[in-house]
Amino acid sequence: MELRHLRYFVAVASEQSFTRAAEKLHIAQPPLSRQIQQLEEELGLVLIDRDSRPLRLTDAGRLMHEQAVQVLERVDEIRAMAKRLRAAGRDRFAIGFVTSTLYGGLPEVIRRYRAARPEVELTLLEMTTIEQVAALKEGRIDVGFGRIALDDPTVDQRLLRNEALVVALPTGHPLANHQDPLCLDDLAGEGLVVFPKAPRPSFADMVLSLYRERGLRPGAVHEVRELQxxxxxxVAGEGISLVPASAQRLRRDDIVYRPLHGDKAVAPVIMSHRAQDGSPEIGILLDLIYDMYQAYGIQHEPRR
Known part of the structure; x- marks a missing residue:
């Protein structure tokens, strides 16, 4: 039995079709069928009911599938660990970030880090918080900056600060000249534009939860990929949008930004890294972040 047998079997079980599995694996269907048959002959078990449409696993196949998935996940973890070990002797550091953090303090942090550690090869990768967690596990990044708190024992998340949310309104909107902070009640029934569309959970879910917690419903909800x-x-008049306050520098000619009232009307800035990661670069980066907060008088969560 080889790993490819397990990968082929898991693919067929997932797709419930030899044809679709072959397309996913980029191989022809006859060789795929032969590989599955070889696996069944070696085990002395029938794993797939080939007469059913779509294909179904036999009782033995379901048990085998559970074990195969665990084996393949473990192999992927070993490969990721080996990749990290290979890179351990090199001065490289990779940071993942959600787009909205670029409008806040992240560029300043990056400049300070480059100045403090010129010998380190720094890589920057745009990705959602969900994608950051996967990238941390796979060793593709060392630190991520996002907006969503996730419960994963393999990842340590640190709330750096809570950034206020503001309401983006088209010029000419009846609330554009409102001097006091707006309440969600003022916006009930308005069309709402949220981002990102996927993957979920995301910043979009945070915004929608603010409405649900107050028993409010927005008008038509438009889900888009990114802030811009x-x-x-x-601007096109399709609705309003709730955005982090740092985004106020964008499109000021045709958008009016107004503060949003409420203790929960915030966009967290969360730093993530692998649990138990003792890399000194993480400590250096945190020192630079808190030094910057202090220098600019930015309110933040206490360092832990």
């Missing part, structure tokens, strides 16, 4: 697109739809 959301602001474009606001």
């Amino acid at each position: 697109t959301a602001l474009g739809l606001v």
